[in-house]
Amino acid sequence: MRLTTKGRFAVTAMMDLALRGDDGPVALAGVSERQRISLSYLEQLFGKLRRFKLVDSVRGPGGGYCIARPLAMVTVADIIRAVDEPLDATQCGGRENCHDEHRCMTHDLWSTLNSKMYDYLSSVSLADLVARQREKEAKSGAAAPLEDRRVGPHPRPRNTRDKAAAVA
Amino acid sequence: MRLTTKGRFAVTAMMDLALRGDDGPVALAGVSERQRISLSYLEQLFGKLRRFKLVDSVRGPGGGYCIARPLAMVTVADIIRAVDEPLDATQCGGRENCHDEHRCMTHDLWSTLNSKMYDYLSSVSLADLVARQREKEAKSGAAAPLEDRRVGPHPRPRNTRDKAAAVA
DNA sequence: TATATAGTTGACTGCAACAGTAGGTTATTT
DNA sequence: AAATAACCTACTGTTGCAGTCAACTATATA
Numbered sequence: 140m141r142l143t144t145k146g147r148f149a150v151t152a153m154m155d156l157a158l159r160g161d162d163g164p165v166a167l168a169g170v171s172e173r174q175r176i177s178l179s180y181l182e183q184l185f186g187k188l189r190r191f192k193l194v195d196s197v198r199g200p201g202g203g204y205c206i207a208r209p210l211a212m213v214t215v216a217d218i219i220r221a222v223d224e225p226l227d228a229t230q231c232g233g234r235e236n237c238h239d240e241h242r243c244m245t246h247d248l249w250s251t252l253n254s255k256m257y258d259y260l261s262s263v264s265l266a267d268l269v270a271r272q273r274e275k276e277a278k279s280g281a282a283a284p285l286e287d288r289r290v291g292p293h294p295r296p297r298n299t300r301d302k303a304a305a306v307a
Numbered sequence: 308m309r310l311t312t313k314g315r316f317a318v319t320a321m322m323d324l325a326l327r328g329d330d331g332p333v334a335l336a337g338v339s340e341r342q343r344i345s346l347s348y349l350e351q352l353f354g355k356l357r358r359f360k361l362v363d364s365v366r367g368p369g370g371g372y373c374i375a376r377p378l379a380m381v382t383v384a385d386i387i388r389a390v391d392e393p394l395d396a397t398q399c400g401g402r403e404n405c406h407d408e409h410r411c412m413t414h415d416l417w418s419t420l421n422s423k424m425y426d427y428l429s430s431v432s433l434a435d436l437v438a439r440q441r442e443k444e445a446k447s448g449a450a451a452p453l454e455d456r457r458v459g460p461h462p463r464p465r466n467t468r469d470k471a472a473a474v475a
Numbered sequence: 476t477a478t479a480t481a482g483t484t485g486a487c488t489g490c491a492a493c494a495g496t497a498g499g500t501t502a503t504t505t
Numbered sequence: 506a507a508a509t510a511a512c513c514t515a516c517t518g519t520t521g522c523a524g525t526c527a528a529c530t531a532t533a534t535a
Contacts, residue, residue, distance in 0.1 A: 311493065311494095312494085313494080347497080348495055351495095366501080369503085
């Protein structure tokens with residue numbers, strides 16, 4: 140697996156959605172301002188997140204993105220997998236053509252490492268991150284949650300099964 | 308931390324050294340042939356490994372590289388740290404200027420992840436890898452260890468303290 | 476119906492790191 | 506002196522990251 144700031148951006152943006160997703164879709168323009176991430180870049184990232192069914196989109200005024208699943212069911216690993224290029228560290232792609240004599244000595248090492256990392260990243264869900272963040276906010280004097288008045292209706296996106304409301 | 312095939316090459320090459328380092332220095336030309344890694348590229352990598360004091364070098368005919376420490380004291384993390392660019396996933400570089408409102412929400416996440424990975428990679432030493440490899444060779448019929456006759460003398464590099472012999 | 480909003484898409488840029496190449500120098504042995 | 510092999514610098518092509526631009530479509534509101 141590959142680790143760059145790209146994945147970090149995606150997780151940060153998803154956190155933003157998770158934290159303010161209670162009243163309808165969140166527009167990328169807002170995420171861009173709050174998290175200081177280029178809007179166009181966010182659009183690319185959310186294109187991937189959408190294709191991986193991690194978010195649902197709502198077009199038109201008042202539209203934006205919603206997290207498509209209960210927060211507890213979206214892990215950091217999911218997000219990174221969606222936006223980052225894979226980087227198959229085993230070169231041979233799992234096949235055994237590594238090479239003649241030593242037959243890819245480090246093969247196990249890398250696949251083990253890879254799964255260790257996924258194990259960890261899969262153990263952290265957006266729900267965990269949100270909880271941790273809320274806790275921190277409460278402790279540090281609850282810095283005025285700056286309500287932005289929304290425009291359109293969109294109480295909830297049409298294409299989302301009501302599963303999400305159950306947990307989040 | 309950043310993960311690419313560069314680190315994998317370095318670990319593979321160090322494994323090669325570890326496996327055949329019993330009788331003197333190992334020349335990069337040999338490593339290049341056996342592991343199918345470009346010689347010049349290896350030279351670059353070993354330049355870094357040397358500067359990080361993971362290997363000792365011996366020049367002239369019969370020269371080459373030796374692992375500078377007992378195999379149990381060289382971890383995969385050491386090797387990767389030596390050759391790979393760092394990639395500070397926390398952007399703010401540990402300082403608290405992340406940014407105003409949310410103050411870098413994902414800060415903890417990334418630093419935690421980073422240390423998890425280092426913990427794992429630091430837990431695997433060359434000695435472990437060699438043991439695992441030897442075990443595998445023994446099981447699969449011990450494929451003729453192809454002795455290459457060496458040229459020069461160099462029973463052991465001059466600039467290595469005899470620590471290495473203690474464990475390896 | 477017109478207009479503004481906001482997602483959707485594709486093409487494009489600059490940049491840095493990776494992976495590899497080329498050619499030279501220096502030290503050491505035979 | 507000649508061969509070996511480390512050492513070093515500079516260069517190349519490719520890839521993925523990060524960001525930009527411009528056009529397009531769907532929706533809501535006036």
